[in-house]
Amino acid sequence: RPEDDAGIVALLKQPAASGARSAELRELNLTGLGPEEAMELLGGLGRDPKEYEAIAARANGNPLLLSEMARAPAGGLGASLDSLVAERAARLSPGAQALLVTVAVAGTPIPIAVAAHAAGVANGNAEARELSSERLANLRRLDGVVHIEPAHDYIREAVSSKLDDVSAQEWNAALARAYEAVDGGRNPESVVSRWLAAGQPEQAATSAIAAAAAAEEALAFRRAAELLGVALSVGAYEPAVQRDLLRRQGYALTCVGMLDDAAAAYHAAARLMADDEALELDRLCLEQLL
Numbered sequence: 001r002p003e004d005d006a007g008i009v010a011l012l013k014q015p016a017a018s019g020a021r022s023a024e025l026r027e028l029n030l031t032g033l034g035p036e037e038a039m040e041l042l043g044g045l046g047r048d049p050k051e052y053e054a055i056a057a058r059a060n061g062n063p064l065l066l067s068e069m070a071r072a073p074a075g076g077l078g079a080s081l082d083s084l085v086a087e088r089a090a091r092l093s094p095g096a097q098a099l100l101v102t103v104a105v106a107g108t109p110i111p112i113a114v115a116a117h118a119a120g121v122a123n124g125n126a127e128a129r130e131l132s133s134e135r136l137a138n139l140r141r142l143d144g145v146v147h148i149e150p151a152h153d154y155i156r157e158a159v160s161s162k163l164d165d166v167s168a169q170e171w172n173a174a175l176a177r178a179y180e181a182v183d184g185g186r187n188p189e190s191v192v193s194r195w196l197a198a199g200q201p202e203q204a205a206t207s208a209i210a211a212a213a214a215a216e217e218a219l220a221f222r223r224a225a226e227l228l229g230v231a232l233s234v235g236a237y238e239p240a241v242q243r244d245l246l247r248r249q250g251y252a253l254t255c256v257g258m259l260d261d262a263a264a265a266y267h268a269a270a271r272l273m274a275d276d277e278a279l280e281l282d283r284l285c286l287e288q289l290l
Contacts, residue, residue, distance in 0.1 A: 033063055042070055064152050067135070085158035088134060095121040096130040099148075103137055104159035105171040109147035110190075112139075117178035118171070124148075173198035180207070188214075192230055205235025209245070216252065225252035225261075239272040246272075247281065254288060263288035 033041065038056040041063065043049075055069045068084045089100055098119035103110065116124025128148050131137035138151050150156035163171065176194035179187060188211030195204035208231035215224035228249040237245065246269035253262035263285045270281035 032060065033066065038066055041066060064154055081154055082158040082161065085136070085155055086162070088136065089159065092130060092134065092136075093127065095119070096127040099124055099127040100131055100136055100159055101163070101171060102175065103131075103148050104150055104156045105163070105168060106175060107150070107156055107160075109140060109142060109149040110175075111145050111183065112148050114175070114178045114182045115148055117182050118174040120174075169198045173200065176200075176203070176207070188227060189230075192227075192234075196234060201234040202236070205231045208234070212248070212252075216248070219255075221252040221255040225249050225256065225258070228252065243269045243272045243277070243281075247284075250281075250284065250288075259288040 035056060039052055042052050042055060055066065065081055068081060068088075089097060092100065099115055099121060102115045102119040106115065112124045112128050116122065116127070119127070121127055128137065128139060128146075131148070132139050135151050136155055137148050140147050140149070150159070160168070172194045176191050176198060179191045179194065183190075188207060191207045191211070192204045195201070195207060208227045212224045212227035212231065215221070215227060228245055232242070232245055232249070246265045250262045250265035250269065253259075253265060266281050266285035266288065270278045270285060272278075
């Protein structure tokens with residue numbers, strides 16, 4: 001099942017325990033439904049058999065479009081997929097509608113708690129079940145946490161395409177704040193990417209710097225170097241601040257053995273200001289190259 005509610009696929013991909021029997025896991029590429037398969041699917045969706053051929057021809061083998069059209073009100077066979085999704089979304093509860101927009105903007109699986117916070121609903125469980133029952137969203141368990149995502153790219157596109165640029169930025173900002181409030185800094189990359197999508201690069205840089213400091217404290221220097229690189233690429237700084245960030249990045253890169261990259265960071269830092277510290281940074285640069 002695409003939802004993988006119980007994390008079955010993830011479990012199957014884990015190495016077998018000692019002494020356990022191995023199993024074969026294969027991934028199959030699915031093609032469009034043939035005419036007979038389309039008719040069989042329509043037979044289980046309660047549509048008037050007189051409309052089967054028209055629905056199957058319009059869906060052109062796409063099972064999602066086939067099921068959407070089969071659930072459409074009478075006379076809706078000529079409607080676009082966007083309008084069919086919009087009609088079903090309009091019948092949802094207000095909380096489920098907000099959660100649907102949130103997961104459409106996110107585009108990838110996110111914890112229900114994060115999505116609910118961004119959508120402004122209590123805990124999101126009831127709304128998530130409503131979306132799942134309407135086949136507008138999938139639920140899956142990742143690392144013991146239930147995540148939610150659009151049921152299909154068509155759903156994501158149909159919902160997110162209705163947002164203007166300002167609304168999309170506001171939803172991305174809500175997601176960034178939700179990650180900060182709920183996720184406890186465990187996914188700083190998501191926070192940074194959401195602030196960037198919200199059109200707030202300075203806030204993205206601030207979040208990246210804070211996450212880098214936490215990574216340094218935890219001795220996770222590769223992660224710290226990456227986050228500092230993000231901060232340097234999206235933020236605007238005074239020379240002294242930029243130099244400090246580059247020096248920290250150089251140190252983090254040194255700690256993980258990426259000496260050429262560390263030398264480049266120290267070299268860039270030394271060029272920012274001509275003072276005694278610049279000499280020390282040049283020394284550190286040369287030290288990495290020896």
